[in-house]
Amino acid sequence: MNAKADTICAIATPPGRGGVGVIRLSGPDSLSIAERISGSLPPARTASLRAFRDDAGREIDRGLVLLFPGPASFTGEDVVEFQAHGSPVVLELLTAACLAAGARRAGPGEFSQRAFLNERMDLAQAEAVADLIAANTEKAARAAQRSLEGEFSRRVDGLAQALTELRVWIEAALDFPDEDVDFLADGDVLSRVEALRGQLAELLHRADGGRLLNDGIHIAIIGPPNAGKSSLLNALSRRDSAIVTETPGTTRDVLRETISIAGLSITLSDTAGLRETRDHIEAEGVRRARREMRSADLVFWVIDASVPEPLPPPGLPTDVPLIRIHNKIDLAGHPAKSEQRSVWLSAATGDGLDLLEQLVIAELGLADSGDSEFSARQRHVDQLQCALDRVDHGVAELTASGSGELLAEDLREAAEALGEITGRISADELLGRIFSSFCIGK
Ligand SMILES: Nc1nc2c(ncn2[C@@H]2O[C@H](COP(=O)(O)OP(=O)(O)OP(=O)(O)O)[C@@H](O)[C@H]2O)c(=O)[nH]1
């Protein structure tokens, strides 16, 4: 797939009014279009003041022109930036002048797509550009920056290469069956595969943490009626947003609040108490509560510590981690404490809330992430998981049947799964899906 030979143009600054607005051009006609609009071309990479004129020679605005001749530009093509006054009208007139001069409007993510196609960055780095722009917290922005710098990609590519080297070595050994040494039996292959497996699992764990940073974390507050779910939401968000009453079945709609714990953006959803009910409105609330808990990264299972513990309801997800919260310790006369995945607290007095926050950080594996995280997406996590599954499968084949061929094939598939992360192996359809989710001008 080659970069298209046309020239694209878009407003690169957000919609609305601002001091400065930027129009970006990329493609073979960028420089000639810039010359037409600004009269004369300034030297490369130097901001120069020019009058911007439309096709009829009327002045639209005065501002700065910047030329970034390819290949040393963001997209690898000739890139021009016009910095005009940040008025939507001025920027639209300037865009119209670019279109009249031969450019076309860029689609979403098209600048990043060209950067990828011209090998200015790999796929995971292009995604990190979008993630950096979308970051909601400082931690997420720093993580995206590290991915943009290529830290994640280097690890993925390094592992893909190691898997490929081992596969090639196995295939070469299989081609010489006369050799005395039984290379599969001598244990070396197995220990090499297992070492790679360990690195893969570690990278998967970190990528999953990076995904949480990126997407934000979703915690569903679930439990029987009146356990204090809405009180907990209010206490953690320090806002009186959910209605709290002594009547069981108060909450029906799912109510969300975004909070920050240790610099992480966390969305809490308060839900209807789980119980059998004839009330069809409450029943709908219960249905929504179950949907929330299935899509959450973590479930708070809230129960009233002052009454006998109820049985957990059927349908608690087994693949979503769960923290058991024994609420109302002020009534029960328990001290605040936490152990494993349980915490004793009072939403009413706030006693023990700090223990809950610590448990959340530990449970999500973000305790010691410090500044070493990189941003990642669900897509990356899925590919890493796929690679890990292939390696596990290969090891199982090797131990069960001693088959080097099957192991080699699994290692090839594992390396391919990793290749899709950085886009060294990627289908056009995948690329289209990724870049179309970016915004225009990126
Ligand atoms: N003493 C004490 N009362 C609490 C505590 N947490 C909640 N309550 C009380 O328990 C009752 C129910 O609280 P809610 O927060 O509405 O409980 P809920 O789980 O959201 O209830 P539903 O939405 O009806 O399922 C209210 O009267 C609260 O004031 C607590 O920690 N200590």
Ligand SMILES: [K+]
């Ligand atoms: K209630």
Ligand SMILES: [Mg+2]
């Ligand atoms: Mg409630």
